[in-house]
Amino acid sequence: MGNLSKTKEILKNKMDIVPFNDKENICIVGPVNLPIKQGEFQTTFQWYTWLNIDKQYATKELILDAIVNLDLASKQQSSVLIYGDFENRDDAIIRMHSICHTGDIFGSQRCDCGYQLHESMKMIADHGCGAIFYLANHEGRGIGLFSKSLAYLLQEEGFDTVEANHALGFEDDTRNYEEAITVLEALRSKPVTLITNNPKKLKALKEHGLLAHDHIPLWGGVTDTNRHYLETKVKKSGHIPEQQLIV
Numbered sequence: 001m002g003n004l005s006k007t008k009e010i011l012k013n014k015m016d017i018v019p020f021n022d023k024e025n026i027c028i029v030g031p032v033n034l035p036i037k038q039g040e041f042q043t044t045f046q047w048y049t050w051l052n053i054d055k056q057y058a059t060k061e062l063i064l065d066a067i068v069n070l071d072l073a074s075k076q077q078s079s080v081l082i083y084g085d086f087e088n089r090d091d092a093i094i095r096m097h098s099i100c101h102t103g104d105i106f107g108s109q110r111c112d113c114g115y116q117l118h119e120s121m122k123m124i125a126d127h128g129c130g131a132i133f134y135l136a137n138h139e140g141r142g143i144g145l146f147s148k149s150l151a152y153l154l155q156e157e158g159f160d161t162v163e164a165n166h167a168l169g170f171e172d173d174t175r176n177y178e179e180a181i182t183v184l185e186a187l188r189s190k191p192v193t194l195i196t197n198n199p200k201k202l203k204a205l206k207e208h209g210l211l212a213h214d215h216i217p218l219w220g221g222v223t224d225t226n227r228h229y230l231e232t233k234v235k236k237s238g239h240i241p242e243q244q245l246i247v
């Protein structure tokens with residue numbers, strides 16, 4: 001303990017650097033053993049997190065030296081929970097979950113995000129092999145938390161979720177899945193089955209040749225306060241209704 005070069009050797013064994021774009025690499029760290037308990041549901045996932053980092057930090061050593069000065073707490077990172085033999089098993093199921101501060105953390109009933117997060121974690125553990133990507137730069141379908149609160153204020157005046165985004169000058173959905181797909185490709189090369197109702201997510205994976213034929217729909221957690229939001233997903237955002245099961 002306390003020997004700096006030994007500490008770095010331990011950490012470097014759990015780090016992987018993969019190219020992302022012209023300016024950045026992605027540094028993936030893990031697996032970290034993560035026992036979790038949510039009510040009756042209790043299991044252990046293998047947790048990986050990742051950092052988009054300027055290519056000037058080209059080695060693990062340079063990254064480890066830089067982290068104290070990079071103000072990482074103000075740039076929230078994404079992560080992924082893995083269950084089972086994710087690299088090798090043929091039939092892995094995954095969810096690409098967009099962060100929802102209000103739904104996932106506070107249990108907001110304005111949306112179905114908290115339900116989808118917890119339900120998909122259970123589905124993956126029950127299935128025996130899969131991953132849940134928790135995407136930190138997707139808040140409010142890509143508009144950010146502050147803007148989402150403005151959108152909610154407009155919704156209280158009668159706008160639906162899509163109209164509120166447009167009224168603020170945003171697209172309905174500005175999310176991008178390239179970063180998560182790069183990490184997925186580092187963890188596994190075989191196709192996956194996606195837990196989603198969202199055809200844009202299916203399209204993103206399909207373009208990378210990573211999509212198994214079927215998808216797994218995830219409707220539920222409907223309340224009086226999120227029913228209109230869920231209906232708007234189908235009517236305006238193109239989400240696949242409950243009864244239509246094949247891509």
Ligand SMILES: Nc1nc2c(ncn2[C@@H]2O[C@H](COP(=O)(O)OP(=O)(O)OP(=O)(O)O)[C@@H](O)[C@H]2O)c(=O)[nH]1
Pocket residue numbers: 096097098099100101110111113116138139140141142143148151152161165195196197198201218229233237239
């Ligand atoms: N702008 C905006 N974002 C919202 C609202 N309600 C939830 N969100 C965000 O929407 C994201 C979840 O997206 P959804 O479209 O509900 O679901 P999805 O991820 O596209 O599709 P599924 O995989 O089927 O769940 C999260 O980032 C939430 O923060 C809202 O009223 N306005």
